[in-house]
Amino acid sequence: MTCKCENNCADQKEQELLKIIEKHKGKKGALIPVLHDAQDLYGYLPLQVQKIISEQMNIPLAEIYGVVTFYTQFSLHKKGKYQIRVCLGTACYVKGSGKIYEELKKELNLSGDGTTEDGLFSLESCRCIGACGLAPVIMINDDVYGELTPADIPEIIKKYRDRKQGQ
Amino acid sequence: MSKMVTLTIDGIEVKAPEGSTVLEAAKLANIKIPTLCYLKGINEIGACRICVVDVGAKNLQAACVYPVAEGMKVITNSPKVREARRVTLELILSNHDRKCLTCVRNENCELQNLAKELHVDDIRFEGKTNEYTIDDFSDSIVRDPNKCILCRRCVSVCKNIQTVSAIETNERGFDTIVASPFNMSLKDTPCVNCGQCINVCPVGALREKDNIDRVWKALADPDLHVVVQTAPAVRVAIGEEFGLPIGTRCTGKMVAALKRLGFDKVFDTNTGADLTIMEEGTELIERIKNGGKLPLITSCSPGWIKFIEHNYPDLLDHLSTCKSPQIMLGAIIKSYYAKKMGIDPAKIFVVSVMPCTAKKFEVKRPELSATGYPDVDVSITTREAARMIKEAGIDFNSLPDEHFDDPMGDATGAAVIFGATGGVMEAALRTVVDLLTGKDNEDIEYKAVRGLDGIKVAEVKAGDLTLRAAVAHGLANARKIMDQIREGKADYHFVEIMACPGGCINGGGQPIQPAKVRNEIDVCAERAKAIYSEDENNPIRKSHKNEKIKKLYEEFLEKPGSRKAHELLHTHYHQRENYPEECCGIV
Structure with a gap:
């Protein structure tokens, strides 16, 4: 992986990845724990990371990619600075979270789950996040927003956009 | 018990x-x-x-x-069982691209047959269907996920039999798709083009890259001298495409059919195989005598070559530098034959009929153009040749037996057994033992290297020397031998490796036998019997006894391993990267 900054953080990350693999290597069912830790490290599981795991663990890349795409918890795409999760579980959905999701897509100019071009936001639909009493619910990083209507969305997003400018 | x-x-x-x-x-x-x-x-x-x-x-x-x-x-x-099967099949069909009339597998489709057997006369389910991009970037294999029914046979053969794992089951639920990682084209993966996935596919989701149009076009061009050559394994399988029993020898009819298609000459790739034995045998003897890299490993199988380039680049110097028989013959056609006939090699178009899909990739290797033109212009599979014969309205089964054309039509029994696993080894032993002992040995049937065991080993006495030989077919078996070599635990002199299980007779370009046949009959064994009977019926069974080959050396190549032979008949290999990072998905 090529890193634009000067302090070799990509190499550092790769060293950490190798340590993660070393920790789990040889154990039965080691792949999924390695993928979890690798995703925590990188935020997602791009080709380069999967290739390192494949070579080090002697598991074909195709098999790894099959596992990564089977489980929704793994991501192939870089997440935004602010990760928005929209609950489309039953309780939220009947309370109109589908419309919230549509509004977020419009606001972020995305066609579905994904990351905005500036890398600031990523949108992800998910199942229950355990706050059904507040339905419909979204989370932005660790902040929870409940009892939403589509009209609330632009202001919430603006708050995070302004935060970026403020920094 | x-x-x-x-x-x-x-x-x-x-x-x-x-x-x-x-x-x-x-x-x-x-x-x-x-x-x-x-x-x-x-x-x-x-x-x-x-x-x-x-x-x-x-x-x-x-x-x-x-x-x-x-x-x-x-x-x-019971009603419950029948209904369950039917609903399942209807659901599969509801998301299947049902373009049966124009499908390459029309009338040889397991899904089509099942729909008929289970009396599916209507598909009650309509709804969303998957629409995927067809991957036709590979030179050998076309993958059409719209026809895929997710049976996973291809995934299994690629992963377990070949240990290539170029494809896997990705995503889940309705989005499930058999594809390469990151939706890369097969072209950008370690796929070796062996085509075993095609042979096991019950439908038309995997097929060869069809090159028939290029052949028809060449045949219609009055300025071109169009010659065809056929591999050993084609003659014992092509009959299956015309309803003949598995293992029917069709050499004469095949030649007759190709002549009727309009080829100017019909040559035998077996001549290239005899030539391979002369060159490779010489290479083996030199490496043994001069302390060269051993074991020497065969280089006939282009699937195997791509496999070693991806997986064992550190062991490439074990490979014989010999080009494969079809490429050798192509190079000889465009040099020796062109000169003899007074034809400009630019005007010669060489077609090869191969049991193989990897040959399509091989002919496009830029290094395989000894005369400045591709040694072979187009390679088609046994199946494609049969399609051309059908399209031309030729009644294959009633054709008379005809003979290959001179000067590349009289090959030996040693050459024909190249088509079965162990055949190259046996052919090489027949010549090498004679050359090392200076005798015309009569015991020429090396049964230890025949048969369908995954790995076969043999020790053969040649004067003072005991030649240690190993044969592997199917890439999982090849991997075992290569690991031994890498660990320094293999003390063989000579190793034969064929990418496909059973060798070329079961190549990825051979007639497709459905599961109901494969579950009952050992297709490889039947085709192999036919190969060995071709050998037994050949009066000359040693490559170095081939008069045409002797003449070729006398008139043109001088001797095996000569400078000229090296220019025309030998090549080199290079490491290939697995999943280059600049490659992105095809969707």
């Missing part, structure tokens, strides 16, 4: 070995249970649910994986 258990299937008492499946037990009672994803020895995973039966449990069970038990009562034919 394993313990037998007694069960009843549809009221019929059956004794079946403990551990066998309901499907196997039903076969013993002559009860047919329909299957779709099941392919004996390759894919036994109960994925498609077509073979469901009632074993008295709450849910219907997949017969192909459900083990028999003492006293079990199985019902294979």
